[in-house]
Amino acid sequence: MDFALTAEQKEFQRTVREFAERELKPGASRRDETGEFPAAIVPKLAEMGLMGMVFPLEYGGGGRDFVSYAVAVEELARVDAAVTITILAHTLCAGHIFAFGSDEQKRMYLTPLARGEKLGAWALTEPGAGSDAAAIRTQAVADDGGWRLTGNKFFISNGSRADTLVVMAVTAPPGGKRGISAFIVPADVPGLTKGKNLDKLGFRASDTVALTFKEVPVPGANLIGEANRGFAQAMEILNGGRIGVAAMALGIGRACLEESIAYGKRREAFGHPIADFEAIRWMLADMATELDAARLLVHRAARLKDSGERFVREAAMAKLFASEAATRAALKAVQIHGGYGYTRAFPVERYLREAKLCEIGEGTSEVQRMVIAKELLKT
Numbered sequence: 001m002d003f004a005l006t007a008e009q010k011e012f013q014r015t016v017r018e019f020a021e022r023e024l025k026p027g028a029s030r031r032d033e034t035g036e037f038p039a040a041i042v043p044k045l046a047e048m049g050l051m052g053m054v055f056p057l058e059y060g061g062g063g064r065d066f067v068s069y070a071v072a073v074e075e076l077a078r079v080d081a082a083v084t085i086t087i088l089a090h091t092l093c094a095g096h097i098f099a100f101g102s103d104e105q106k107r108m109y110l111t112p113l114a115r116g117e118k119l120g121a122w123a124l125t126e127p128g129a130g131s132d133a134a135a136i137r138t139q140a141v142a143d144d145g146g147w148r149l150t151g152n153k154f155f156i157s158n159g160s161r162a163d164t165l166v167v168m169a170v171t172a173p174p175g176g177k178r179g180i181s182a183f184i185v186p187a188d189v190p191g192l193t194k195g196k197n198l199d200k201l202g203f204r205a206s207d208t209v210a211l212t213f214k215e216v217p218v219p220g221a222n223l224i225g226e227a228n229r230g231f232a233q234a235m236e237i238l239n240g241g242r243i244g245v246a247a248m249a250l251g252i253g254r255a256c257l258e259e260s261i262a263y264g265k266r267r268e269a270f271g272h273p274i275a276d277f278e279a280i281r282w283m284l285a286d287m288a289t290e291l292d293a294a295r296l297l298v299h300r301a302a303r304l305k306d307s308g309e310r311f312v313r314e315a316a317m318a319k320l321f322a323s324e325a326a327t328r329a330a331l332k333a334v335q336i337h338g339g340y341g342y343t344r345a346f347p348v349e350r351y352l353r354e355a356k357l358c359e360i361g362e363g364t365s366e367v368q369r370m371v372i373a374k375e376l377l378k379t
Helices: 007-034 042-047 067-075 081-100 103-115 232-268 280-306 314-343 348-358 365-377
Strands: 120-123 139-143 144-159 166-168 180-186 192-194 208-218
Touching: 007 067, 007 081, 007 144, 007 348, 042 081, 067 081, 067 280, 081 103, 081 120, 081 144, 081 166, 081 180, 081 232, 120 144, 120 192, 144 166, 144 180, 144 280, 166 232, 180 232, 208 280, 232 280, 232 314, 280 314, 314 348, 314 365
Parallel strands: 120 166
Antiparallel strands: 139 144, 139 166, 144 208, 166 180, 192 208
């Protein structure tokens, strides 16, 4: 498998990198400190075609492959992971509609999402259903040709900012994973209450909220695909989402490495730049090696997805390794910066807080190991 980027992918990478440096970097630390959602940046992301990169041109998307998506996510996360996760959550919503929606649903909902005219959110997780996603309790009850949704969702990225939600709910209790369906829910429907942004360790500028549904009316036409097939749909969407989180982790790890190299050359101790000392050099070498390995895993999974081949195991491997490599890189970066690394004077403390989420979101590291083992054992 050839992992070299094409000329077009390299040019796209350069364009996204320049955009991130110009538009995201100046306010990244301030947004992290205040928790301000990057509302003014989302239209610029749309103008750049970054809100619908992987969707066909006919639906307003960029028509790009998933390798290009992974490359763009890495470049954005290197500068501001909170903005990046806004794109990832949006892509989960739009991707679900693209993969399983009807032609009419794609025309009505996917097109404005792919163009970036509307923001999307994907609502699976609940207060009592995280890793055990089949344990969701939000119910959709048939009502006069449509449905009424009642229940609670939690940790929903873009939840209070989104215009369009994809919501998983139980339609055939007690069917477990075979009794869950997916619905498109406009965010302005009566009966939907949106919580406040959670006070998080990292990704503070990302909108992450609870959603409460109380007899929310949903037209029958907004059921995505077949009834009771929503769990299987969600698991397929998560496979692609794991590649996105892995690429985001890679970007965070790369930022740690670049900041550490720059600091190591500049900071002096005992009459020498600290980069002259073997202890620092070995940390840099370990960081670079692990991040290169992570990139190969990410790009392999993305290429398999682009080729239409099965990529469940490869996506889980990429997400597992890249997320844990990013955390190790962030810890080393803080160590290299010494006391300064434990303050807000340098961005590495933010990178550490952000890296940790990559081991949790879109399936914890423990879940990824379960997925990988299941694929190996075919059980």
